[in-house]
Amino acid sequence: MTLAEESERIVRARAAAPVRRPAPRTGGVVRRVVSRYWTIAVLLVGWQLWASLNGYNRIVVPQPGEVVADVVGNSGAYLPDLLATLGMSAAGLLTGMAAGVALAVAVWTSPLVSGMTTPIALIMRSVPVVAMIPVLARVFGYGWQTVLVITTIVSFFPAFVFVAARLRDAPRSTSDVFAVLGASRVTVLRRLLLPHAVPGLLVAFRLTAPSAVLAAMLAEYLMGGRGLGVLFAQSVSFYQPERAWGTALVATVVSVACFVGARAVERRGLARMT
Amino acid sequence: MSQPAIALQSVVKEFPLRRGTAVRALDRFDLQIADGEFVAVLGPSGCGKSTVLRLVAGLDTPSEGTVTIEGARPADLVRGHRLGVAFQEHALLPWASARANVELPWKVAGRPVDTARVDELLELVGLTGFADARPRQLSGGMRQRVAIARALALTPDVLLLDEPFGALDAVTRRRMNLELARIWAEERITTLLVTHDVDEAVLLADRVVVMTGRPGRVRHTESIDFPRPRRTEVTRDPAFHEIVDRLTRLLDESDEPGHSDAAA
Numbered sequence: 001m002t003l004a005e006e007s008e009r010i011v012r013a014r015a016a017a018p019v020r021r022p023a024p025r026t027g028g029v030v031r032r033v034v035s036r037y038w039t040i041a042v043l044l045v046g047w048q049l050w051a052s053l054n055g056y057n058r059i060v061v062p063q064p065g066e067v068v069a070d071v072v073g074n075s076g077a078y079l080p081d082l083l084a085t086l087g088m089s090a091a092g093l094l095t096g097m098a099a100g101v102a103l104a105v106a107v108w109t110s111p112l113v114s115g116m117t118t119p120i121a122l123i124m125r126s127v128p129v130v131a132m133i134p135v136l137a138r139v140f141g142y143g144w145q146t147v148l149v150i151t152t153i154v155s156f157f158p159a160f161v162f163v164a165a166r167l168r169d170a171p172r173s174t175s176d177v178f179a180v181l182g183a184s185r186v187t188v189l190r191r192l193l194l195p196h197a198v199p200g201l202l203v204a205f206r207l208t209a210p211s212a213v214l215a216a217m218l219a220e221y222l223m224g225g226r227g228l229g230v231l232f233a234q235s236v237s238f239y240q241p242e243r244a245w246g247t248a249l250v251a252t253v254v255s256v257a258c259f260v261g262a263r264a265v266e267r268r269g270l271a272r273m274t
Numbered sequence: 275m276s277q278p279a280i281a282l283q284s285v286v287k288e289f290p291l292r293r294g295t296a297v298r299a300l301d302r303f304d305l306q307i308a309d310g311e312f313v314a315v316l317g318p319s320g321c322g323k324s325t326v327l328r329l330v331a332g333l334d335t336p337s338e339g340t341v342t343i344e345g346a347r348p349a350d351l352v353r354g355h356r357l358g359v360a361f362q363e364h365a366l367l368p369w370a371s372a373r374a375n376v377e378l379p380w381k382v383a384g385r386p387v388d389t390a391r392v393d394e395l396l397e398l399v400g401l402t403g404f405a406d407a408r409p410r411q412l413s414g415g416m417r418q419r420v421a422i423a424r425a426l427a428l429t430p431d432v433l434l435l436d437e438p439f440g441a442l443d444a445v446t447r448r449r450m451n452l453e454l455a456r457i458w459a460e461e462r463i464t465t466l467l468v469t470h471d472v473d474e475a476v477l478l479a480d481r482v483v484v485m486t487g488r489p490g491r492v493r494h495t496e497s498i499d500f501p502r503p504r505r506t507e508v509t510r511d512p513a514f515h516e517i518v519d520r521l522t523r524l525l526d527e528s529d530e531p532g533h534s535d536a537a538a
Contacts, residue, residue, distance in 0.1 A: 173365040177424075180331045180359040180434070182352045183382045191381065238433050273369045274410070 092151020
């Protein structure tokens with residue numbers, strides 16, 4: 001099965017990656033930061049030049065300084081919505097991944113369940129979230145419940161696929177040892193397969209965390225309520241360009257932070273489990 | 275011997291291939307192992323010797339013939355948690371410490387862990403100082419020692435070893451063999467070892483069974499009478515080399531064309 005191989009490949013590659021490097025000297029730190037993140041500086045400078053050279057006014061393109069000033073100076077205006085979005089993403093991530101693991105275990109338990117659920121899971125994956133939002137909003141109402149449902153759906157599939165793949169490909173010799181020791185199916189699941197599936201879950205977590213934030217914002221933007229998506233929609237309609245761009249900036253930083261954080265969690269977890 | 279601990283009677287094992295055809299791994303294979311005896315099954319690769327072990331372990335069932343351990347089916351011993359096994363791959367849990375890996379058989383059996391016995395086993399395999407290390411932090415030889423400690427954990431009635439040192443380098447392998455000879459002299463468990471290493475078989479076993487190429491049958495049985503505990507001096511005994519040479523010749527012959535459509 002290609003998915004199993006794929007997850008195995010990712011897990012292997014991740015496990016092989018160095019976990020921690022020795023702390024470099026201060027000069028080394030500066031050089032490393034510059035060498036890694038110079039693109040961000042280029043982006044900011046480009047933004048500034050683009051705005052000032054074309055002589056755009058602040059309604060069309062606000063300058064980076066103004067945007068950052070708004071984010072830093074009026075952080076109170078951003079914070080409640082930021083927290084709302086983060087809360088929704090985290091809650092959706094948690095329930096979605098839990099549901100993914102539960103269904104993966106159910107599929108492992110019986111081929112009947114597998115035949116029933118796998119097509120549904122595939123359909124949920126193939127239909128873009130944007131297309132589902134209006135339908136789901138009708139069903140669950142225009143509120144936080146629907147945002148939660150959407151982030152859950154987005155978080156569900158990777159966890160399901162990667163965990164299901166790992167549950168199927170435990171090392172043969174270890175499975176044989178469990179068999180000879182007289183292990184029951186539940187014991188095999190609990191002591192061998194679930195721990196063996198943790199690296200797959202970590203891969204799913206890294207892939208999912210940023211997109212959960214994105215999905216939450218998208219849902220908020222389209223449906224209203226609270227959150228960064230709403231803040232963005234409102235500041236656009238009320239001609240607050242610094243606020244709108246500031247929201248985008250905050251969202252970008254949050255997504256990147258989620259990815260970096262999730263990757264760190266994954267690396268730690270892999271070092272522990274393999 | 276009164277009742278053998280392990281008895282395989284005219285066992286045939288066939289593995290189905292594409293429709294209708296089957297490959298015969300074992301052909302009317304007979305083997306009896308007495309209580310407390312150490313028997314090594316020696317054969318060229320692909321001769322079905324691992325199949326013998328898998329049948330005794332209850333991991334496979336014979337196509338014809340019977341496999342009994344103490345008069346019962348292997349599955350019954352498995353259910354009673356009375357078998358111990360170690361494979362060429364250490365098959366340790368990578369997320370668990372050496373100690374936790376040795377404790378696994380108790381947890382699988384749903385019994386309280388006998389901490390004193392775990393300590394004793396870790397000492398027996400010389401890993402007292404490494405109890406908290408995880409497999410990736412141990413050398414290949416150490417991992418195999420943990421695997422053997424795990425196999426011995428519940429003081430099984432039967433110990434099954436499938437090339438337990440096959441993945442190690444020659445020097446480590448030799449050291450591990452002497453180590454296993456010492457451990458076995460202390461535990462004296464009925465043991466079936468499957469290997470293609472003649473020195474290993476002769477050093478460890480009371481009896482060496484040489485198999486033919488596929489389909490596997492018993493070609494020759496050799497009793498090894500060196501006194502125990504066997505230490506490194508045994509391997510310098512001319513009698514030891516005489517036996518090793520003779521068995522090696524038998525192995526070579528069973529590998530010759532005509533005998534061996536049995537390439538691994």
